[in-house]
Amino acid sequence: MTATTATQRRLRTEIPGPASRALQERRAAVVAAGVSSVLPVYVTSAEGGLLTDADGNVLIDFGSGIAVTNVGHAAPAVVDRVREQAGRFTHTCFMVTPYEGYVEVCEALDKLTPGTHEKRSVLFNSGAEAVENAVKIARAATGRQAVVVFDHAYHGRTNLTMALTAKSIPYKHGFGPFAPEVYRVPGSYPYRDGLSGPEAARIAIDRIEKQIGGDQVAAVVLEPVQGEGGFIEPAPGFLPALSRWCTENGVVFVADEVQTGFCRTGEWFASTHEEVVPDLIATAKGIAGGLPLAAVTGRAELLDAVPPGGLGGTYGGNPIACAAALGSIEIMRQENLAASAKRIENTVLPRLRALAEETGVIGDVRGRGAMLAAEFVKPGTTEPDADLTKRVAQACHQAGVVVLTCGTYGNVVRLLPPLSLSTELLEEGLSVLDHAVRTEASK
Structure with missing residues (x-):
């Protein structure tokens, strides 16, 4: 399997698609139930900050395999x-x-x-x-x-x-x-x-x-x-x-x-x-x-x-x-990826802070570099809202952006994009997140 040549997010099927669902059925028969997955799409190739799944969907990766592929997927060196x-x-x-x-x-x-x-x-x-x-x-x-x-x-x-x-x-x-x-x-x-x-x-x-x-x-x-x-x-x-x-x-x-x-x-x-x-x-x-x-x-x-x-x-x-x-x-x-992490921080934090102010469902925006988070709470309180957090993450996944959640209270969306991720893909992924938060918060 060669690396994907895709350069942008692309959805050909629902998430997960039929090929991923078939693989999920095979998995259920042989893989221990104690091993969970955030998003049941089966990756066939990846490059830079994009993942291509078995159905040909191309997703923006804001997880980096949990902060592993800092240099991007399939980095040539x-x-x-x-x-x-x-x-x-x-x-x-x-x-x-x-x-x-x-x-x-x-x-x-x-x-x-x-x-x-x-x-x-x-x-x-x-x-x-x-x-x-x-x-x-x-x-x-x-x-x-x-x-x-x-x-x-x-x-x-x-x-x-x-x-x-x-x-x-x-x-x-x-x-x-x-x-x-x-x-x-x-x-x-x-x-x-x-x-x-x-x-x-x-x-x-x-x-x-x-x-x-x-x-x-x-x-x-x-x-x-x-x-x-x-x-x-x-x-x-x-x-x-x-x-x-x-x-x-x-x-x-x-x-x-x-x-x-x-x-x-x-x-x-x-x-x-x-x-x-x-x-x-x-x-x-x-x-x-x-x-x-x-x-x-x-x-x-x-x-x-x-x-x-x-x-x-x-x-x-x-x-x-x-x-x-x-x-x-x-x-x-x-490539001075430390500086690239700061570029990501300078792009993400203002957008998350504006989103927090406008929606009232984000109690805290925090982080450094490309390790950034939004903590979701019930409006007007500091009470954790794990349900909203889960819905926001799922909405992002359905739209082709991989985000992760974390936190003792299960109420934090965390962003860990590859440090090499382009500003264009970063902005696009943030727009998906923005829409997911506004949509789910209004329900």
Whole structure:
């Protein structure tokens, strides 16, 4: 199957069409019911910011595979490097016979991640793996066990990362017992708590010191902008205050930048917005243009505290995924995708804010770069309106625009377009969203 040559949204059938519905029937007979899909259209090709399905419909992608295809679908530099690497070898296991690509990715992470200190990296397959290994590293380096996380956090689906994640359904319900020595404290949710960053940080730190004890904490793990929890951007000063407290108390400050990393928020990493330098940073998603790759990068003394053999995995840093990452990073640099993310922000936020003012059903518009959100509420209140959120998303899907929802209350529409998306397609997708909100809000 070759990449689509479509250049604009096009609907040939209803969504989903007959070919996708037939595939859905086949799926129901063989795929576990626990695996859900936002939109049951079956993609046959994709290019840039467009998806072509089995019925020939072309959809604008405002999801990027959940912030993965930052460089766009089928980006040539990624495809070329993957093709060349696959022709040489597909796997040896870096823990058995290593290869240069793994080293090159770690060299790139050394230069790109915040801070000028000496760093080390280790590569994995998924964001959950990266976060879980960051906790392992912190525990090994500090000799402590307690891990602090925050309300509304999402960190993954493994046993430990489910414990770190706040929301029960669908991520945790029925899957316990969970890993011990995980403690949850309030974060910063400006729309709902009304607190300044330093005020929110003082509450969190007070809770840590009173209920756990700073000298017992191995790591504080947080997302610089919370993802699944609702694209919650903490109030200014929250992250720096927590980072300072960690330094003063010998606690490892872990930034989960799985969703925020690689130019998504208008900087290479979201921590940079407030000049926060994490001790460890977990990355995945946008690193490799769609191939499974993740990393933990951080202070050399922390990663080197784990003895040989203590970190790794059969597929971690797979050579094809490493090749894709090098191609993806090349595109981000050459095309200045951090600046492109800011272009997207400057286009989207004014339109969402105008829509909020005119309709009265959007309580908050927030985000940075190409990680943007609208929180839907019942008019005149802050009461979450999950039903309207669902209807708006479905209306967008029916019109050929892929949007995602999120949030502890299920009332946030999030926009994660490829950073390379043209302004024309961005504007067209926003017009579809605008129409969906106005139409559904009037019902």
